[in-house]
Amino acid sequence: MEILIKASQFILSLSLLIVLHELGHFIPAKLFKTRVEKFYLFFDYKFSIFKKKIGETVYGIGWIPLGGYVKISGMIDESMDTEQMALPPQPWEFRSKPAWQRLIIMLGGVFVNFVLGIFIYIMLMWAYGEKYLPNENVKDGVWVENKLAENLGLQTGDKILTVDGQKVKKFSGLSLEFINGNTYQIERNGQVLDKEIPENFISQLMDRGKDAGNFLNVRYPFVIAKVQKDSLNANANILPKDIVTAINGTSITYYDEAKKELAKYKGQDISLTVKRNNETKEIPVKVSNYGNLGVVFGGTSFKDLERLGYYDLEEIEYSFSEAIPAGLNKSWKTLTDYIKQLKKIFNPSTGAYKGLGGFISIGSIFPDTWSAQSFWEITAFLSIMLGFMNLLPIPALDGGHVVFTLWEMITGRKPGDKFLEYAQVVGFILLITLLLFANGNDIFRLFK
Incomplete structure (x- = not known):
């Protein structure tokens, strides 16, 4: 059931991002009277799960969940429709449009991704605010x-x-x-x-x-979660939620201090001072030869630690106007952090490439229980990540088309169709290699 909840959230988030990204290309294409032949969620190699033609566009859902696409007439893209490109250019085709219009069409998907990520972060700040440990x-x-x-x-x-x-x-x-x-x-x-x-x-x-x-980790108090049934202290007067404040008369504040103190009394009988609700109790216990009590420590959240007086959490509520700069700052921080990680991935000596993951890694970041806040936070992150990745100057991505269009606008020379075809093939090889490597990492970690 947990896997199903994670997978459902992943598919819902991915579908939303793909459809909106492709709408970013579709809308300006239509505005500039460019024919869009297909609008697809996922890829439809050989067959489609669903398709319907409305006007001049076929809308559908493919069976390969690796993304989505819009097929724009007169454009060298993943369809590699060389037959159409061999014919004379038509007024409704992408290649017949001015360079500035083609640039807007290609940047539309990335624009939507960034705007969507910013919008979600703003709404999250407005709806939930922030609560954290400074x-x-x-x-x-x-x-x-x-x-x-x-x-x-x-x-x-x-x-x-x-x-x-x-x-x-x-x-x-x-x-x-x-x-x-x-x-x-x-x-x-x-x-x-x-x-x-x-x-x-x-x-x-x-x-x-x-x-x-x-x-x-922060330093935690020694809070008893449970007493192990077969331990030396199974019959001692220790209860869950007891907080150990002293060991054999020596005061302790944190669990790490307790571990050091208990190590001094291996195999001995000692006394624990515990705080139980508003009372303080002295409890005789035995220390094992390994320096432990046979209890499980933990089970305290940051809220519990705040209530017990160990840490002060910061809670910020935002009005809608305050949420706008807060959401923008969060978006910028997300983007810059992601760029820093990419830089380390391209430096083999860091070993960051080991962390590169595919669909299993992305799906695993969703929680195994439904949380609207978590779902939208992850979706906002993925939207900004998708926007940046599509800006990379790889021919098969939007960024590659943008680079060639900018070259044309600056030099006045349009790259030849054959060159664009070859560049598209090279870009696809690079992307497939990256996809195989990332998902291969996932499979390797899964078996490991």
Whole structure:
């Protein structure tokens, strides 16, 4: 059922983005009296799931969910209709239109993607506002519990001040900033230290598999989630939601402090001081030879931590007029972060290419329960990502057509049809190679 919910959201989001992107080409083409022969969601090689001709355009749904397209008369595109291109140009054809009109038609899809992403972010800011843990409110620093964070040079208690010289507003944004960054600054025991992010950090991150994004944590209190049935303390007076505040008389604030303290009493009988509702209780317990109590720790959300007084969350509500600049800023941050990641992908030494994913990766970012907020946040991100990707100067993409049209406008010389055909073939080979590599990565990670 969870997979079905994820897949349904992915297909709905993808279909919406494809249809609106193609409308971005379709509408200006119609405005400039250019004939559109086909308007398709997904590709229809050999046959269609559905099709209907209205006027001069066939509208349909293909069976290959790799995108969509509009077939514009007189244009060298994915249809590779060389027979039509061999005939004399007709007034309704794309190739007969002035260069500026062709440029607008080609940029229409990208324009819609960017506008859609910005619009969704604005509406999300207006509807939900923002609630997050400010990085500056993590007063006692981060919790380092894995080799990746240690290899970065971090220690428990470090306060992360900046990444690449810029303050990070949200604690939840730190992971992405480290992925995109090169240097960072911390405060440790009152001393400010500058450190470098290893060039192969993303490679190390991807090697962690499913835990890739969870290498930085706030410091959590020692809250009991449950007592294991067969543990040494199965019959002790320990209850879920108890908060351990001292171990054998030594006060502790966080779980990482408790782990160090318990390690001193392996195989011994000690006392725990716990806070239960508004009471404080002393509970005798046994410590195993491994330095643990046989309890499961955790189950606390940021809201719980705020209620318990550990962290202060920031909550911002926006009026519609305030949501506009907030949504624009969010869109710009999303775009610039994505560009930074692409730069690292094209640098083999970073290992970022390992994180390149296809349909499984994209589908997996949707939650396994329906959330309107999450769905629209992911759709906005994908819309901006799709807009930028289509701007890349690859012949089979909108960006490739734009480059050739701009060349014509600047030089006054139009590239020949044969050249455009060959360029289209090269572009398709590049895209198919990238598609196979990305989805191959997905399959490799799935089996791994």
